[in-house]
Amino acid sequence: MQKLKSNWLWVLLAFFAVLPVVLTNNYYIYVFNRGFANAIAVIGLVILFGIAGQISLGHVAFFALSAYTSSILAIRLEWSPFITIPLGVLFSCIWGALLSIPSFKLSGPFLSISTVAFGEVVRLLVINLEPLTNGPYGLYNIPPVVIGGFRIVKELHWYYILLVAMCLLAVLGLRIKNSYIGRALAAIREDEIAAEIMGINIRRMKTFAFVSAAFFAGLSGGLYAHFAGYLSPEIITGEQSFNLFSMAIVGGQESIIGSLWSGIALTIAPEYMRFLQEYYIMIFSLIVLLVVLLPWDTLIEKAESGSKREVKAVEYRS
Amino acid sequence: MEFTTFVQLLIGGLSIGALYALPALGITLIWNAAGVFNFANGEFVMISSFMIYTLYLSMKLPFVGALLITVCFMFLFGVLIEKTIVNTLRRQNAPAIKALVSFIALSIFIRNAARFVWGTAPRTIENPFGSKPFELLPGIFVMPHSIWIIGICVVVMLLLLALFKATKLGIAMRATTQNRTVAALMGVNTSWMVSLVFGLSSIIAGIAGALSGAVFFITLDMGIMFGTKAFAANIIGGFGNPMGAIVGGLILGVTETLGASFISSMYKDVITFTLLLLFLLFKPKGLFKLDIVDKV
Amino acid sequence: GCGGQEAAKAPAEEKGPVKIAVIVTSLTGPLTKNGEYITNAVKMALEEVNSSGGVKGRKLEAVFLDDQVKSSEAINAVKKAVDDLKVPVILGSDSSGLVLASMPFAAKEGVPQVVSATNVRITRQNVPTIFRMRADDAVAAKILADYVTGKGFKKVGIMYTNEDYGKGFMEEIQKNLQAQKNGAIGLETCNIGDTDFTAQILSLKNKGVDTVLALGKEIETAKFLRQSKELGLKVQMFGGSPLGLDYVVELAGGAMEGVKIVTHFLPSDPDPKVQEWVNKYKKLYKNEEPETHVACYYDAVKMVADIMNKNGTTKEAITKGLKEVNYVGIQSAYKGSASGDLVTKQVVGDFKNGVWTVTDSLGK
Amino acid sequence: MVLEINKLSKSFGGIVALKEVSLEVSRGEVLAVIGPNGSGKTTLLNLITGVYVPTSGEITLGGKRIDGHNSAEICTSGIARTFQNIRLFKQLSVLDNVLIGFNHAFKSSLANVLGKGRRFREEEKTFREDAAKLLEVVGLRGKENVVAQSLPYAQQRLLEIARALATQPQVLLLDEPAAGMNSEEIAHLIQLIKTLRQTGLTIILIEHIMDLVRGVTDRVIVLSYGVKIAAGSFEEIERNQEVIEAYLGKGAAKTC
Amino acid sequence: MLTIKHLDSYYGKAQVLHDVDIEVKEGQFVALLGPNGAGKTTTMMSISGLVKTSAQTQIEFLGERIERLKPEAIVARGLVHVPQGRGVFPGLTIKENLIMGAYLRNSKKETNSDIERLVELFPKFKERMSQMAGTLSGGEQQMLAIIRGLMAHPKLLMLDEPSMGLAPIIVDQIYETIAQINKSGMTILLVEQNTNMALQVANYAYILSVGGIVNEGESCVLRQDEEMIKSYFKGQH
């Protein structure tokens, strides 16, 4: 089983490693870069939501907190992104820990609307804390990453950096998932009271889940800021959180590898649909709807975890 | 600030709050009945606003007639959504979260499809309640629609309360939510029951749409605002509790209006969401929490 | 289509149609009506260009790219235009924020971008490939501020939308008013999507303003005007170009009566050339009045076609042509400048008896 | 004394579910708590395991106060339980359910997990073996990969016991473990409880099926309306008139 | 009254019941016995229309085929089911739960008088009418479920392990009551773990094992052959 999972990751890595051979267009490379960045953020969401069952519809706030922190530090203090990105991630993780507080008392979909509010507060703060964030104008001229005097500005360089980062992070995600930590998170998802009585420290585990979500999203945001070179409050919309969330769902919720694929696919799909002109968003949302209504996730889950679950319990019809 | 201004703002805020409260109520009802968050509720409001525009302004029906047709249409629309999306999800025994994504996708779909029906231009309709303020108390001028909206909201609330507490139908709706299988064993037509609640909640969205169309502008993305505010209202009021939805909506409306004038209109939304954040941290279950005991 | 073929085709661009990219603000998303105006205008102009022989004997085509009024999408759209479609010229967005965000990506590849967004910063960054079809906010602000002070208003109130355009415009106006020692005594704002302005209106009323400058995006400003009327804020109102739009007039209801605006174009301009054009547009599009976006983007297409015919269809040729352009269009005459601002004309409109009349036409 | 309870009370609004109940159990003892429906037995377990906070009274485990602690702390200090309404991790496999019981015994750090360190791999291996042993003990060997929810009722109860044992408790609390079991299964359960007792485990058992109570208990206490009305050996209780009237009924005489 | 032929039931793709035949005559008290996981609950759920059955399956109630009817339509014909594991509505009060029991009956007055009468079975409920059912103890919930089942005035009552979690004295009382109701004309189909007890109250019994009927007969006859019964319950672990 363990084998199977890493195999899928190899397939993914191999596929995307050779893709630029046929895809020589900078624009599409850029779109894939965004796909990778989104996929990284979605790994966090899979841990938080797919495994631990804590719904966060404000996920993009973590992304934004880190992206803005890193950019502001890099622009104002001219620090290297190698310092500012980790600081941004740290900042976002601190907020992750704070956001876990309502989750101690709320569960399920109730939590989700709280996280919507969190996302909204972050967005409004970014708009209104002008001296820092440049408000609605957004931040320009975010410095690129420099390695040994070499400025990484080419889309293709970022492509490989992000691809490797994504795969490494996916391995970390899988390790968490398949460890005792992952089981504890799953127990919380299944039955919080029983989990606590089995000795699981609920608060600690929930905080862990939120912090790791913030970690992955934060890392994604930090990387994004420096390869896109531009940030504005519009990246923090609820719609963007929803996009990340759809990626997690379409990828099969508990499946990290599945969510990588769906993260990339749902990022590039609208771009490839531009020819539909004013119809494209409508058609895209319809496709998402259909994909969600079809029982894909069971298929992907099977592929990832082999036949771990022999029988699936069935609800009564009524 | 003068006292009269304060009261004027208060009434204005209450009527805005009432408009948030109605969709909030609809969301709560659907949550209670089907365990689904209707993130498309704002878009339901939008649809009915445009319907009112078509019927009342383009086709020149009397307002009440337009309202009735809209409300009937919304009922059918709600039932349709239940029969298609919700039912499919349930047959798959899909987790509540899939429903959540489906409904967000649905909302985006409606928002982007409506233009092909009603065009892209924002619309407005003449205020059917008259656009001349009247003197409610000496020195206090209010718009007639403020009073109408608040009144209608209260009536809807009372009717619902009566339905759920005092009628067998209402009890059966709640029973269906709590345990669908067993409700069926009591002889409840559960799928109809859920459709009914969907229809009901769409009617409420329809009423909100009709009223707000008379006060605000009708735009393709007005639903975003209504959706967000309705959810915020529910957080404040306490999710799953119809009373909470109403009170939450009213608090939200009043806070926005008073906050904008006492502090700064610049930070109007910040004030609102800070209020929300405070609720989340210190009273995450809202004012009227609904505890269905999960006995160990 | 994927990059491979496109790149291969690029050198041999002598045959086939010439493609230009039009980044449409709001093909979807908020303000979709503006998106419709822009697409209509571009289609009308293309039709005319092609029926009179196209450019250099080739057909001129437009690819419409949506930006959903989001900067991140605007960047995507520009990148697609530059890296994928490899167009020689982009007709950019009319939203300042989006232009500011996406400019560098076209500039990097040296693709000229012709925009209509009005924030002053767009042409003050020494980007050699950015060109603007409208007077910037500084110009409009100066006209408006002078006008207000000149008419003797002393207690100015300002209401603006908190986004790039409203805010930028407000700042410029404040600068001018302050220079005239007539700074606003009441400054109110709202966010995009706000629906209720009671608080702002009452606050202005309480401060006793004698005029209000309603600076901001279309819908919110219309709502503000309307509610001001309902709440009895009876002072002279001024505004920017968004108020000139037909649908904004409809939204504001009776509240537009008496409002004065500084704008780029009004279809009621008595110039016979303009009237002929207006009638043509109306015939094409269900009797709808063209407005400032239509005039602007129509001019942009015709002007670019003109330059292509004279200079050739490469990005360098077009850039060069735009730098020294001298073209008379519907909205204005356009003249190349160092900054890239092609026009400085503004008109003052007065809304009386249900129609906009041009009361003044101001140029350099 | 392993576990001591002193004057424990709990009320919900107007309903007094438990009123000044005291009891104690010593190591290796099996204590049964019986009593009419709604007499406060489950409430007692909920108080011991920290699901509810007592209105008043004390609970001490091995001399240390545990009342007021949260459930997780109480579990790690050595108390495990099963539930009257089965609360398994329904969608997880049988094996995962048991492994979750071992959760707090894992000591490897996050870095260890992320780096797949030796310590982590060893722990994972050991506890998987231990879990398999526990499944063997309760008789669920071979069902490791079955989803918990699709097990038959009786086996779900056994799985709950295995899961509770995985937390390595000193005291095991069983809330109606035999409910829904037939006589064969009850016999199996009796054997299981006896085996567990031999390992020195202390057990508090709530049960309405007298066959089980008779078969395994050392001592019985009876609750009625939240008050302890009797205590003693099963034989004494069986003959106690008050208990017969409140709980056992005349039918108790007839054996099944 | 109730005739079941060739009942095959499935959870998803897994077949749980194979060709089960059962007959319940008017006025009879029939017990359905068998080890854990044999499929007793599934049988009842199938009769109530809650589990997927095969095309061969025929279920006839009062001369009418019901295997394709919806659960609520089956209840409406007088076939009422008290499910295993109680299934009270946790967020409804005791009273509201009882009202739901009489959902298909129209007279409000009758409902109220029924509540008054039936609550005597468990007098503790009298002063707790507005307590949320979810906060009741396990046994209290079981009692509530049984009483709620009786509120429907069924023609045939199916009880799935009604004695589970009840105090011995209440078990006796419940069985007495059921026997009485049966005498006064209500037909009963009962699932029970306690074989002896079931065979004492019922007049006919079926034994189900691994999804099929393995034996049936008059309960007094079956009671004689303890060894035989034991053999069916062996080796299930």
Ligand SMILES: Nc1ncnc2c1ncn2[C@@H]1O[C@H](COP(=O)(O)OP(=O)(O)OP(=O)(O)O)[C@@H](O)[C@H]1O
């Ligand atoms: N919801 C379900 N989904 C999948 N399989 C199920 C489900 N419910 C029961 N089963 C399986 O069907 C078989 C029969 O179960 P059923 O509950 O009918 O047995 P039973 O005779 O009522 O047992 P018990 O005495 O435990 O109540 C068992 O093997 C069980 O694992």
Ligand SMILES: Nc1ncnc2c1ncn2[C@@H]1O[C@H](COP(=O)(O)OP(=O)(O)OP(=O)(O)O)[C@@H](O)[C@H]1O
């Ligand atoms: N959360 C609660 N709110 C209100 N009342 C409660 C709550 N929990 C329990 N009760 C009441 O407390 C009493 C004791 O309940 P408990 O569950 O302890 O009984 P029990 O002895 O376990 O009964 P059974 O044998 O039926 O399981 C019951 O009358 C019940 O209604």
Ligand SMILES: CC(C)C[C@H](N)C(=O)O
């Ligand atoms: C009035 C409009 C031409 C201004 C434009 N919406 C901008 O953001 O710059």
Ligand SMILES: [Mg+2]
């Ligand atoms: Mg109990």
Ligand SMILES: [Mg+2]
């Ligand atoms: Mg059963």
